Amino acid sequence: MIDLNMPEKVETMQNNMKNLARSMFRPISRKYDEAEHEYPKELDFFRNLPIMNKPKKKDPAKTAAPKKPAGEDGGAKLGANLGLIFSTEALCWGDAALLLSLPNAGLGNAALLAVGTDEQIERFGKKWIAMAITEPQSGSDSGSISTTAVLEGDEWVLNGEKIFVTCAERSDAVVVWATVDKAAGKAGVKSFLVEKGTPGFKLEKLEHKLGIRASDTGTFLLNNCRIPKNNILGSAEVKQGTEGFKGVMKTFDNTRPLVAAMANGIASAAIDFLKEQLEKTGAKLDYKKNVHNLDSVEKAYYRMEAELEAMRLLTWRAAWMADNQLSNNLEASMSKAKAGRMATLITQEVCDICGPVGYSRKYLAEKWMRDSKIMDIFEGTGQIQHLIVARNVLKLNSSELR
Amino acid sequence: MLDFSISKEQKMIKNEIAKLVKDLVVDNAHEMDETGEIQPETLQSIWEMGVSTAGVPEEFGGMGPGGSPVDTALILEELACGDMAVAVAATLPSLFIQPLLQFGTPEQQKKYLPMYCGEKYKPCTLAVNEPHFRFDAVDLKTTATRNNGGYVLNGEKCFVPLARKAEHIMVAASLEGKSQLFIVESGNPGMHIGEREKNLGLYSLESSEVKLTDCQVADDDRLGEENGCDYDRILQRTRIGLCAMATGVCRASFEFVRKYAKERVQFGEPIAHRQSVAFMIAEMAYEVDAIRLLTWKAASRLAAGLDAGRESYLAKLYAGEKAMKICDYGVQVLGGHGYVRDYPVERYYRNSRGISILEAMAIV
Numbered sequence: 001m002i003d004l005n006m007p008e009k010v011e012t013m014q015n016n017m018k019n020l021a022r023s024m025f026r027p028i029s030r031k032y033d034e035a036e037h038e039y040p041k042e043l044d045f046f047r048n049l050p051i052m053n054k055p056k057k058k059d060p061a062k063t064a065a066p067k068k069p070a071g072e073d074g075g076a077k078l079g080a081n082l083g084l085i086f087s088t089e090a091l092c093w094g095d096a097a098l099l100l101s102l103p104n105a106g107l108g109n110a111a112l113l114a115v116g117t118d119e120q121i122e123r124f125g126k127k128w129i130a131m132a133i134t135e136p137q138s139g140s141d142s143g144s145i146s147t148t149a150v151l152e153g154d155e156w157v158l159n160g161e162k163i164f165v166t167c168a169e170r171s172d173a174v175v176v177w178a179t180v181d182k183a184a185g186k187a188g189v190k191s192f193l194v195e196k197g198t199p200g201f202k203l204e205k206l207e208h209k210l211g212i213r214a215s216d217t218g219t220f221l222l223n224n225c226r227i228p229k230n231n232i233l234g235s236a237e238v239k240q241g242t243e244g245f246k247g248v249m250k251t252f253d254n255t256r257p258l259v260a261a262m263a264n265g266i267a268s269a270a271i272d273f274l275k276e277q278l279e280k281t282g283a284k285l286d287y288k289k290n291v292h293n294l295d296s297v298e299k300a301y302y303r304m305e306a307e308l309e310a311m312r313l314l315t316w317r318a319a320w321m322a323d324n325q326l327s328n329n330l331e332a333s334m335s336k337a338k339a340g341r342m343a344t345l346i347t348q349e350v351c352d353i354c355g356p357v358g359y360s361r362k363y364l365a366e367k368w369m370r371d372s373k374i375m376d377i378f379e380g381t382g383q384i385q386h387l388i389v390a391r392n393v394l395k396l397n398s399s400e401l402r
Numbered sequence: 403m404l405d406f407s408i409s410k411e412q413k414m415i416k417n418e419i420a421k422l423v424k425d426l427v428v429d430n431a432h433e434m435d436e437t438g439e440i441q442p443e444t445l446q447s448i449w450e451m452g453v454s455t456a457g458v459p460e461e462f463g464g465m466g467p468g469g470s471p472v473d474t475a476l477i478l479e480e481l482a483c484g485d486m487a488v489a490v491a492a493t494l495p496s497l498f499i500q501p502l503l504q505f506g507t508p509e510q511q512k513k514y515l516p517m518y519c520g521e522k523y524k525p526c527t528l529a530v531n532e533p534h535f536r537f538d539a540v541d542l543k544t545t546a547t548r549n550n551g552g553y554v555l556n557g558e559k560c561f562v563p564l565a566r567k568a569e570h571i572m573v574a575a576s577l578e579g580k581s582q583l584f585i586v587e588s589g590n591p592g593m594h595i596g597e598r599e600k601n602l603g604l605y606s607l608e609s610s611e612v613k614l615t616d617c618q619v620a621d622d623d624r625l626g627e628e629n630g631c632d633y634d635r636i637l638q639r640t641r642i643g644l645c646a647m648a649t650g651v652c653r654a655s656f657e658f659v660r661k662y663a664k665e666r667v668q669f670g671e672p673i674a675h676r677q678s679v680a681f682m683i684a685e686m687a688y689e690v691d692a693i694r695l696l697t698w699k700a701a702s703r704l705a706a707g708l709d710a711g712r713e714s715y716l717a718k719l720y721a722g723e724k725a726m727k728i729c730d731y732g733v734q735v736l737g738g739h740g741y742v743r744d745y746p747v748e749r750y751y752r753n754s755r756g757i758s759i760l761e762a763m764a765i766v
Contacts, residue, residue, distance in 0.1 A: 001405060001408075005703065006404065287716070288711070290537070291719060310693075310695070321406070334688040
C-alpha cells in the first residue's frame with residue numbers, strides 16, 4: 001500500500017551518516033579540492049569499514065521460490081539499494097568527491113561482487129578496484145569500444161587506451177572493458193580484471209577537472225598487457241544478439257539511481273546553505289504564503305526545495321523497485337535525467353542568489369556548482385537518459401529513435 | 403515503511419473509477435467543454451461510487467470508515483485524467499462534507515451531513531478564492547466580525563463552483579486575524595450570488611462570484627462553533643486535492659501526445675522518431691510521475707496523522723509549475739493541430755493554468 005513516509009529508523013540512519021559527513025568530509029572538503037590528485041589520507045579511516053560487503057552466500061532453498069513482486073500482498077521491504085541511496089545522499093551532502101574516493105569502494109568492486117566467481121572474489125575482494133570503460137573515441141556509445149582482448153594460450157592480451165577512469169591512481173586493480181570480437185559488436189564486449197603493476201599496463205596521466213577534484217581521474221594505456229585467462233569477468237563466450245551486452249548495461253539500473261542520489265546530496269547541501277543565509281537575515285520559512293507574495297529569493301528557495309523533493313522521490317522509487325525485484329530501467333533513467341540536470345541548475349542558482357558569498361572560494365557553494373555538473377554527465381549523460389526514457393515510453397527501438 | 407506499490411484495494415478503486423471515466427467522461431469531455439454543461443447522470447454515477455462520502459458515518463448516509471487521503475488522490479487523478487471540470491463538480495460536495503466531518507460539532511454534523519450524504523448528488527460548496535490581485539488563501543480580505551451573538555461577513559469571493567445551485571456555501575473569512583469557515587444558507591439576504599463566470603479554463607464547471615454584504619450568520623453557523631476549525635489543515639487537504647487533479651490532467655496530455663507522435667508522419671516517418679519531439683515526451687513522462695509522487699508523499703503524511711504543511715505547499719508549487727509546462731508541451735507536439743479545439747490538448751493547457759492559481763477545488 002502506498003506510503004511515502006520515511007521510516008524513523010531510516011531518518012535516524014541518514015542523520016548519523018550526515019553527522020559522519022559533517023565531521024569527516026566537510027573539514028577536508030576544500031583542502032582536497034585545492035590539492036587535486038592528492039590522496040585524502042584521512043579516508044583511511046574508512047578502509048576497514050564494510051562499505052562494499054561480499055554478498056551473502058545465496059541460500060538455495062530461499063532463491064528457489066521467486067519472491068512475489070511488491071504490491072501483490074507480498075509486502076514491501078526496505079532493501080540494500082534504498083539503504084545505499086539514503087547513505088549516498090547523506091555522504092554527498094558532505095562531499096561527493098570524497099565519497100568517490102572511499103577506499104575499496106570503486107565501481108570495479110561493485111562489478112566484481114555482481115558477476116565475479118568465488119575464486120575471483122577471493123583473489124580481488126580485498127583490493128580497491130576501478131572501472132575503465134570510456135575511450136577517446138567511445139563515450140556514450142560504449143558498444144563501440146576498440147580496446148581488444150585476444151586469448152593467447154593461458155593469457156589474455158589487451159591493447160588499447162582507456163580514459164576517465166575514477167580512482168585511477170589509488171586503485172589496486174582496474175576492470176577493463178575490451179572486445180574479444182570486433183565483428184560481433186556489442187556482444188563481443190567483455191570485462192577483465194587487470195592488476196596494477198602488470199607489464200604493459202600504464203597509468204598515462206591524471207586529468208585536471210572542473211569539479212570533483214578530490215577524485216583522481218586518469219588515462220591508462222594497455223600495450224600487449226598480458227593477464228591470466230581466468231581474469232575475465234563473466235563468460236568469454238560471444239553470444240548471438242545483444243543479450244550479453246544488455247546484461248552489462250543492466251548494472252546501470254543500479255548505479256544510475258546512485259548517481260541521482262549523489263546529485264540530490266549536493267543539491268541539498270546547496271539548498272541548506274541558502275537556507276542558513278536566509279535565516280541569518282531573519283527570513284522565516286513557514287510554507288504558507290502564496291509564493292507571489294514573497295520576495296524572489298524566498299520563492300526561489302521554495303521552488304528549489306520542491307525540485308529536490310521530486311528528485312528524491314524519483315530516485316527512491318527506482319531503488320525501491322530494484323529492491324523489490326521489479327524492472328527499473330525506465331525509472332532509473334528518469335531519476336538520473338531529473339536529478340542530474342536539476343542539481344546542476346540548483347547549485348548554479350544558489351551561487352547566483354548568494355552573490356559574493358556564492359562566488360567566493362571561502363565558502364563551498366562554488367565548489368558544489370562545479371562538483372554537481374558531473375552528475376549530468378557520468379554513468380550516461382542527461383541526453384542518453386532522455387533517450388532511454390523516450391524509447392521506453394514510446395516503445396521505440398534504438399534504430400527507430402536514434 | 404516506504405512503499406511505492408498500489409495495494410489490491412487501491413487498484414480496484416482506481417480501475418472502477420477509470421472504467422466509469424472511460425464510459426462517461428472521455429468521449430463527452432469536448433462537448434461538455436463546448437456547451438458548458440455536465441450531464442447530471444454523470445455526476446450521479448460518480449456520486450454513487452461514494453467518493454465524496456468516504457469516512458462519513460453510516461448513520462449520516464456515508465460509507466463509514468475507510469478512504470485514506472492517498473485513496474482519494476488516486477480517485478481524483480483518474481477523474482481529472484478524464485476531465486478536470488468533471489473531477490471538481492463530481493467531488494464538490496466533499497469540499498463541504500469533509501471540513502464538517504473533521505471540525506464540525508456533533509450538532510452541525512447531525513444537521514448537515516444527512517442533508518448532503520443521501521443517495522442523490524446534491525451540490526454544496528466552499529468559497530475560498532477572492533477576485534483581486536495578490537490573492538492569498540492564508541491572508542483573506544473577507545472578514546467576519548462578532549455581532550448579535552453571531553457573526554457578520556463582508557467581502558467578495560470568486561470561482562465558487564455551483565454557487566447558484568448550492569443550498570449551503572461554506573465561506574472562508576478572517577475572524578480576528580484568524581481564517582475560519584462559516585456556513586451560509588443560499589437565501590441569506592446578505593449574500594448575493596453573481597452571474598455565471600467566464601474563465602480561462604474549466605468551461606463546463608459552472609461557477610460564480612459571491613458577494614457578502616453585512617451577511618449575518620448565527621454563532622452555530624461557524625464551523626466548529628466557538629472552537630472553530632484548523633483552516634490550515636483544510637488548506638493542506640485541498641492543496642493535495644489540486645495536485646492529484648494536476649497529475650490527472652498532465653497524464654491525459656502525456657498519454658494523448660505519446661500516441662499522436664507515433665501516428666503523425668512528417669518527412670516520411672513518425673515525429674516520435676525525432677529526438678526534439680521524443681525528449682519533450684520523455685520529460686512529460688517523468689514530470690507526471692514527479693507530480694504524482696509529491697502528491698502521494700503529502701497524502702501519506704495526512705494518512706499517518708502527520709502535519710502536511712510543508713509537503714502540501716511544495717507539492718502544489720511544483721504541480722502548478724510543471725502542469726503548465728507539461729500541458730504546454732502537449733500543445734506544442736501537435737503544433738497547429740494542438741491549437742484548434744478539435745483536439746483535447748488545448749483544453750488540458752487551459753485547465754492546467756488553474757492548478758497554481760485556484761485554491762480549494764477538491765479535497766483529499
